[in-house]
Structure formats: structure tokens, C-alpha cells
Amino acid sequence: MILRGVRARLTLWYVAPLAGVIALYLTVVSALAFWQMNRVLTHLAKEDLETVKGLLYFRADGRVDLHQEYHHHTEWRQAQERLLEVLGPDGRILYRNERLGARTIDGPPMPGEGDRVYSERSAQMSDGSAVLLVSSRYELQGAPVLIRVAYSEDLIWRRLRETLAILLLALPFALAAIAFIGYKMAARALDPVEQMARRAQQINSENLDERLPVENPDDELGHLAIEFNATLGRIGQSFEQLRRFTSDASHELRTPLAAIRSIGEVGLQQDASPEAYRDTIGSMLEEVNRLTGLVDNLLTLSRADAGHIALQPSVFPVMPLLREAASLLEVLIEDKSLRVELVEEEEVCALADRLYLRQAVVNVLHNAVKFTPVGGAISARVYREANWAVLAIRDSGPGIPPQHASRVFERFYRVDEARSGEKAAGLGLSIAQWAVRANKGEIGLISAAGDGCTFWIRLPAARCRAAA
């Protein structure tokens, strides 16, 4: 599972840098320890050198020797590790202690070696091993000699290795512990994600209204859950819309089909005159026409939904469009003796696909004509509002109660099926809404029951061409 992968990765992400930090820490500590031990050893070597000075004497044969008895008093056991060499001013070796044997600590005295109280340096003995060397000039019974005391650096390295070994031995355990804790912590942090995944898995088209739990709305996972829920909400909404649309559409399609069937069946039941048969067939064809129109409209809308309609926007003045729509519907207006007033408050041009927009305006105006009672009035105004070209059509119909206002643009929606008495499916306003929105405009209505309603269309305004 991916989550396990994330957990492992998270664990790795903090174990790896931590291991790096530990390695760096060990390096620094080792360097410091080395430096420190070096200093201590140098210090001891100097003390030892002073001790040695007191113990040296010239033997009768002119050679130098060391009073050995003092060794028993030494408190520093490492004095036994001491390498000692005494040289004459000409570089002749006057004394080598037992531990040194036949080796030399370093070659002949270097210029200026031991001139100041002590000189100290790392040196390489004749057998190649590295030593820490402290040397000093001394007047032994009146004769000048160079005393060299050295300790093998192995001493330091051994100590360092031991310490490091212990630390390194513990390291894997520490890292393992860190990894383990890290993994557990990652698991705990990711647990809500896994829970969300499980919940999300159970959500399908049947229970789209389920939501993910939001434990803490302020943290990242909370954001994720909230976003996810919002997405679910939107999907649920369009799903619901689609479901309603499908059921409405099949209902609308079924109505003419049922009529065709009944008319046909009844027509066949008895012998009738050719005129009666003509009438029957004509009646069936009327329903077929209705069905055809419905399918055409549905097709237009579904193409619009799929974004398959290519718009051809142009700049045009709005008022002529309104006049065109009104003149197209003129006979309907006359038939109902409506008073129609078209007002252009100022010349406004819009950028849109004129053909689709004309359809929208015709549909909205037709709607107004349909619902305004005989002798009523319709007033349409064209004006500019900020960057919008606005077209508002007010009718003196029964108005639309607020609870219906937001739904009149829905497909097949009818405010009052019984009262409208219209056979046409409620698609006109849906198509108008699509046409307006596709042209980056907005459509809406203002209404109060009993007081008519005003449909408005807003379109992106454009500068009118001089010739227009």
C-alpha cells in the first residue's frame, strides 16, 4: 500500500539526516578528544622530563645513566611507556633507555631544539612509529646534553579507538530505536489519512451525501478533508442535477409518446370516416412534432454541456437585438393586446455570439409574453452598469414566488404546471441561461409573487464601432 510507502519514506527521511548528524558529532568529538589527550600527554611528558633531569647522572665511564629506583615511586604508570634519549651537543647518543632499545627517537638535534625551555613536536622514530616528542637542553653535571622524552602516539589512538568503538557499537541500536519511534510516529500521523481513504472508498454514486470526518479543520489533513468534502458536494450536486434531468427528460419524452399511443389505439378501435382518420393521424403528428422539438432542445443542451458548440463572438449594439426579438414576437404581443415599451437608456454594445444571444432574448421575451395576462404591459430596458451591458425585461404577470425564483432556469422546471397551461417543455429559459453564460454573461430574475417579474441579462460590454 502507498501509505506504508509514505511511512517508510518519512522514517527514512528523519533517520538519514539524524545518522549524518551523529556521524558529524562523532568526528568532531573524536578530533576534540584527540587534541585534548595530546595536550595531556604533552603535559605529562614535560613533567616526566623534569623528573628525568633529576635522575640522570654521569657514570664513571663518562656515560649517562638513570637512577632506576625512582620508578617505584612513580604515580604515573605510563612512565613505563616512556622513551628516553640523551644526546650530547654533537649528536652522540649518551643514553637510551631499555624501552627504546636500539631505536632512535629522532635523528641528531635539530637546530634550536630544546633552546627554549621545551620544544615539542610529533616525530617519527627510526622504526617508523609516530611519537609525541618533548625535548629540553640541560646542564648535566656541568656538561650540556639534550634530553628527549617521547611517548608513542599509539597511546592516544588506542584510547580514541576504544571510545569510538563503544560509541559506534551503540550507534545502530540508537538508529534502530529512532527508526522504530519515527515509524510509529509517522504511522500515527498518517492514520487519519488511511481512515479517510477507507471512508472515501465506501463513497459511491449511491451515498454521495456522505462526508469525510474533519478532526481538526486547521491542520493539513483537515484542509484535505474539507476540500475533498467540497468536491464531493459539487459532484453530488451535478449528479443530483443529472439524475433529475434524466428522470424529467424521460417523463417529458413519455408524455407525447403516451399521447401518440393512445390516439393511435383509440383511432383504430372503430371504423371512422377518412376525415376522422386524417384528424387522428394529424393529432399523432402534432405529438411527433412536440417530441422532435424536445429532442432537438435536449440535443442542443447536451452539446452545450459538453462544450461542443463553437461560439462566434462579435461586437453588436444590444438595442437592435431587442427590437428584433420584439418584432419577431409582435403578432403574439398584438394577440394578447399587450403594451410593450422598449427603452434604450444609452447605446450599449456587447461582445457575444449574436445568434445564440438572440435566441436567449427571444426566449426570455416569449416567456414574458406568455405569462403576462391579456391587456398587460411589458417593459424592456437596455442600459449600462459598470462593465456590463444590461437588458432587463419586466412583465406584469403573476410573478414568481421566491422559492421558485432560483429554479426557473432549471431544465423542465415550471412554476405552476396547472396554471401555465403551456404544452412546451420548460427548456426555453434553460437554453437562454446556457446561451448567456456561454457568452460570459449572467442571467437572473427579480420577482415578488403577484407583482410581475424582471428578467435581466448581463453581458460583457464592448466599445461600439463607429459605424454601428
Added chain:
Amino acid sequence: MRVLVVEDEDKMAEALRHGLETDHYSVSVAHTGEEAFYLVSTETYDLVILDWLLPGRDGIEVLTRLRQRGVSVPVLLVTARDATEDRVRGLDAGADDYLVKPFAFPELLARIRALLRRGVAETSDRLTVADLEMDVAAHKVKRAGKELALTAREFDLLEYLLRQPGRVVSREMLARDVWKENARYTPLDNVIDVHVARLRRKLDDHCEKKLLRTVRGVGFVLGEDAA
């Protein structure tokens, strides 16, 4: 006039054959693209009504091959596909006209007539049916010698009907040819109905003999035998 109907659906093919024969065309029917190709290659037709969707070789393919072989018979492409791209494709393939299913039969007849007389301009200025006379140039209409006062739209409508006397004219045809609208829609249908009703009032109300008749579910017809 010999017409070949290429249509795979039997009912549709039969209806077309019957309807066209009633209108005095002699009709052959092909059910597949291959059959159509064979028939067009071996016989002469004045017009082919070609369905786009056919089993095997489809209408467009048949049409393309026919045009490649230099067959120039007028072809009316009939299809349920009504997207603009489809129309363009159809016309590009060499169709002379394009009709979307479901269509009104009078519309099909009108298109066929238009294709068959293509190139022959019809410019008669005086149209008469029974005692109705129209002088197109002078923009005058008389019924039984009495001049009728018609609006511009009513005049156009009547002229359109007069040019096809005795033939049924559908609302689609009126929407396209008289109102010059590219599609038929509900408000427009209402408008057409009202105009026709008004025209009928002016034309027939004061006369014994009714000339303008509604054919229910199909359209309108102007003719002497109107009941």
C-alpha cells in the same frame, strides 16, 4: 423522374417509396451501400436520396466513390446527425443537399423539387390560384378582384405558399424560407401559427371558398381543393 432511395430501415424506405410514388416519381430502393453503388453505376437516376448510416459501406463512402468515378447525379444526404461539422463533411463529400432526420415529408419533397430544377430560375411575377392573384413586382394581392391589405410578412408568407400551390408547406420550411431563421423553436412556431391565422382571416373570411388550409400535424397548404 427516377429516384433512388438508399435507406436500410425497411419502414422508412417503404414510407419514402410510397410518398414519392404518390408524388409521381418512379422509385427504386437500395438497402445497402454496395447495392446503391451497383444500381447507380448500372442505371440512370435523376436523384439519389442517400442515408448516411448504412450497414457495411456508409453513405459518405458510397458518395465519395461515386463522385470519384465522375457520377454527377444530384444526391440528397439524409441523416440523424445534425452537428455543423457533419453537414460540412456531407457537403464536402459531394452531397448537393443535406436533410436532418426526422424531417417533414413536405420538406423532403420541396428539397427534391429544388434539386431537380436546379439551374432553372423560376421568376414568374404573377401567381394565381383560383380567384387569388398576386403581382409580386407591384406587391399587390387580389382575391375575387378585391385588393387585400397584407403586412410585409403576410405577403412573403402568401407568396411562398403561392409558389407551391396544392403542396403542403411545413413550419420548418416557413421558418427557414420566410422567416430566415436557422432553426425552428417554440416561440417561432407560435409566431408562424398566428401569422397564418391572420393571413387566413384576410384571405378566406369573406369568401365561400377556403383556400388556405391547415394540415394538422404537418403544415399548411394553399389550393383550390381546400375544404
